[in-house]
Amino acid sequence: MLPSSSPLLHTLQMKIKIPYEDQAFPDSAYSELIDTINSLYLPVLTTIDLSVNLVPDDLWDYFCGKDLTFLPRTNFTALLTTHPHLVHLTLSALGTEIKEDLGFLPRLISFQGPFRDAAVICARQRQLQKLIITPSNDCADFFPTFHPLPLPNHPSLTKLCLLAVDSLGSPMKMTELSPNSFACLISSFPNLAHLDACINKPVTKYRNALISLTQLQNLRLQQYTEHFLAPPNWPACLVFPATNYIKEIDTLLPSLTQLTDVEICILADIHPASAAYVSDTGSESDSYCDEWYYDRMDSAPDIQLEYFFSVIRPVSGAQVVLDLTRVMDSYS
Known part of the structure; x- marks a missing residue:
């Protein structure tokens, strides 16, 4: 009824969540809905803003050792x-891919979606201002990574997010963006003013790439780590x-003269050894550790710590201040 009831509608947001149990997905359950939307x-x-996500009862049991070719397209x-x-x-809809002949591409200002679609968009149009790259919405969502490939150069882009969140918008922990992949991706956007990215190494490992962004004003880095507490x-x-x-x-400030705000978000889990768990034999149980590892995959982090810093620039030189x-956390 939308075309007749709301002919001047300018924004359409649909989040479709499909319950899934241990059976092949019935295409007939949603085909009529898809036809209606199309x-x-x-x-x-x-x-x-359009997304389709499976909501299995047990995320790990669903993914582990299964052939995912049957996922609904x-x-x-x-x-x-x-x-x-x-x-x-x-x-975010498995089975929908951006094609280079779509008529809206020359007008597009912002895009959020998987890398493969971002690459098509960057190759086609030059006025993109905001780009949010998310992991592919197929099985790679469970072990999200980002492609270490450069995109076409976009001097107009000022805001880039390399975002790792689940279908509910919660941070995903198992995300890897190595220093080499990071440098490769951001090299296409020399005029970034805002950068939000996931990392898995100390900030200094990404320094060479970061100091190349001389127009950077706001920086947010999310880091996941397993830490022995x-x-x-x-x-x-x-x-x-x-x-x-x-x-x-501090090591970034001599090069990033426009930087004003930095946010560091740390996601961390407690290794079972830190909880002093020992088996009946007096040693840490390997099976317990394995169970812990798989349990961490689809659970919230034990710690989510956020630091918000400001950069002040008195005459004597730039300084970083914790605001x-x-x-x-789930253990204190």
């Missing part, structure tokens, strides 16, 4: 083709002291 025509539509190409005036697009009830701020990050950020600390 038949929509809203003449002034400029923004589409959801092709919304018809919907995209009939709306040539789009300027903002968010897409002893004793296990230590405050997170002592395990990951802010002074360490201040020293790392705010925010901690969420």
